Amino acid sequence: MAIRERMSGNEAVAFAMKQINPDVVAAFPITPSTEIPQYFSTYVSNGEVDTEFIAVESEHSAMSACIGAQAAGGRAMTATSANGLALMWECLYIAACSRLPIVMAVVNRTMSGPLNIHNDHSDSMGARDSGWIQLYSENNQEAYDNMLMAHRIAEHPSVMLPVMVCQDGFITSHAVENIELVEDDKVKAFVGEYNPVHYLLNRDNPISMGPLDHFTHTFEHKRQQAQAMMNAKNVILEVAREFEKLTGRKYGFFEEYRTEDAETVIVVLNSTAGTVKYVVDQMRKEGKKVGLIKPRVYRPFPVDEIASALSRFKAIAVMDKADSFNAAGGPLFTDVTSAMYAKSVFGPKVINYIYGLGGRDVRTDDIELVFNNLLKIVETGEVGSVYNYLGVRE
Amino acid sequence: MSCKSCNLERKELSPDVTWKDITEGGTIADAGNAVLIKTGEWRSKRPVWLKDKCKQCLLCFPVCPDSSIPVNSEGNREDFDYDHCKGCGICVKVCPFKAIDFVDEG
Numbered sequence: 001m002a003i004r005e006r007m008s009g010n011e012a013v014a015f016a017m018k019q020i021n022p023d024v025v026a027a028f029p030i031t032p033s034t035e036i037p038q039y040f041s042t043y044v045s046n047g048e049v050d051t052e053f054i055a056v057e058s059e060h061s062a063m064s065a066c067i068g069a070q071a072a073g074g075r076a077m078t079a080t081s082a083n084g085l086a087l088m089w090e091c092l093y094i095a096a097c098s099r100l101p102i103v104m105a106v107v108n109r110t111m112s113g114p115l116n117i118h119n120d121h122s123d124s125m126g127a128r129d130s131g132w133i134q135l136y137s138e139n140n141q142e143a144y145d146n147m148l149m150a151h152r153i154a155e156h157p158s159v160m161l162p163v164m165v166c167q168d169g170f171i172t173s174h175a176v177e178n179i180e181l182v183e184d185d186k187v188k189a190f191v192g193e194y195n196p197v198h199y200l201l202n203r204d205n206p207i208s209m210g211p212l213d214h215f216t217h218t219f220e221h222k223r224q225q226a227q228a229m230m231n232a233k234n235v236i237l238e239v240a241r242e243f244e245k246l247t248g249r250k251y252g253f254f255e256e257y258r259t260e261d262a263e264t265v266i267v268v269l270n271s272t273a274g275t276v277k278y279v280v281d282q283m284r285k286e287g288k289k290v291g292l293i294k295p296r297v298y299r300p301f302p303v304d305e306i307a308s309a310l311s312r313f314k315a316i317a318v319m320d321k322a323d324s325f326n327a328a329g330g331p332l333f334t335d336v337t338s339a340m341y342a343k344s345v346f347g348p349k350v351i352n353y354i355y356g357l358g359g360r361d362v363r364t365d366d367i368e369l370v371f372n373n374l375l376k377i378v379e380t381g382e383v384g385s386v387y388n389y390l391g392v393r394e
Numbered sequence: 395m396s397c398k399s400c401n402l403e404r405k406e407l408s409p410d411v412t413w414k415d416i417t418e419g420g421t422i423a424d425a426g427n428a429v430l431i432k433t434g435e436w437r438s439k440r441p442v443w444l445k446d447k448c449k450q451c452l453l454c455f456p457v458c459p460d461s462s463i464p465v466n467s468e469g470n471r472e473d474f475d476y477d478h479c480k481g482c483g484i485c486v487k488v489c490p491f492k493a494i495d496f497v498d499e500g
Contacts (some may be wrong), residue, residue, distance in 0.1 A: 197420075208422040210419070
């Protein structure tokens with residue numbers, strides 16, 4: 001039987017890490033992810049894990065230590081937020097191109113400046129092209145479940161890429177909610193042992209990693225890395241199917257909520273999806289045909305599946321908790337619309353809302369406003385403004 | 395040259411390897427393979443060993459950063475390994491007998 005508990009998102013992730021029992025955790029504290037290494041170092045002190053915990057002097061060192069540990073043949077994990085993720089910047093690319101399946105918990109916080117510790121997605125969105133798989137989580141349960149699935153995806157021989165598991169800072173990381181945990185032995189069996197084919201501490205087969213590559217070979221390595229990201233799609237679904245057998249909880253590339261006969265949908269990541277579900281339920285009572293698409297897998301981006309799912313609707317609002325400052329919409333919006341165009345899905349009207357920057361509260365009436373605008377677009381056929389800001393003082 | 399635990403072969407470092415065959419992340423599957431990369435092409439100046447002036451003092455070979463001055467089993471230096479000498483000129487500077495000339499590559 002699964003274990004009923006109540007935990008914050010940070011504790012849920014730290015608890016998953018305890019059950020995974022990695023070889024190395026190297027981390028530097030940064031709000032709002034600080035509690036993850038804090039909880040984890042307690043597990044280390046209490047002898048509840050076998051992990052070598054490295055209290056490094058910066059996030060650059062944290063990711064560097066993870067790269068070294070993983071290259072040596074170990075399983076390495078870390079956690080960070082915002083500017084900590086930014087300080088890992090060059091190391092993120094090295095981890096991905098060196099094909100090191102590190103798993104990192106990202107507790108989303110806005111990138112300074114202005115200096116602000118609250119939630120938006122500008123940190124992980126900035127790393128969307130670094131070659132890491134990105135999984136997003138609506139609540140503590142999904143953050144926990146994604147952590148348990150992350151190693152299986154990352155370490156699959158056809159993938160071998162690092163994974164970041166994202167959750168919303170404070171909203172998810174610090175709110176205590178009910179959660180269903182999997183028993184230790186079942187987690188251990190599900191996650192399994194990490195047995196890399198090549199690793200630096202294998203004295204029977206000495207190798208060099210990260211050598212000078214040049215124009216003679218780099219393009220081939222990038223192409224191979226791109227293939228790994230494409231391969232990850234099937235692996236993510238396979239692992240999700242196996243996880244469903246274990247827990248009964250079903251995961252895919254994205255969740256559809258009350259979309260069967262919907263005319264309008266909101267596409268949104270992480271905790272705001274929970275607010276949207278509430279509003280969908282309320283508006284459904286009034287007979288309005290509204291629904292939600294909540295992407296879980298943002299890298300690799302499920303182009304075919306998203307485009308096909310969205311082709312059924314009349315008007316769509318893609319909501320971004322990060323601005324691209326490109327004068328043309330947020331990152332999720334540009335990915336969704338380019339997927340639709342590439343797959344010749346021209347029917348639905350699509351608009352973008354940048355919302356919640358720097359932790360600006362997103363209320364149910366904000367979401368209602370978006371749905372009402374979509375319903376008006378369906379009624380009139382007039383789109384009006386495509387690129388919009390929600391909840392900013394005008 | 396091949397890896398003992400898998401099928402990594404020398405071809406995976408060759409200039410015509412495809413993205414499907416190349417090693418993941420550029421991992422080099424065995425040790426001591428710098429010799430495969432002919433860095434002599436980078437040279438703009440060439441050291442020339444003047445055998446008649448050379449006293450075999452052997453001050454030159456330990457300073458060569460590319461191990462391009464071979465020393466034979468009798469303990470004497472031989473002519474340069476031009477496949478790997480990058481033409482840095484350190485050996486020219488260190489020679490007390492002006493037994494190494496330094497000329498422009500053509």
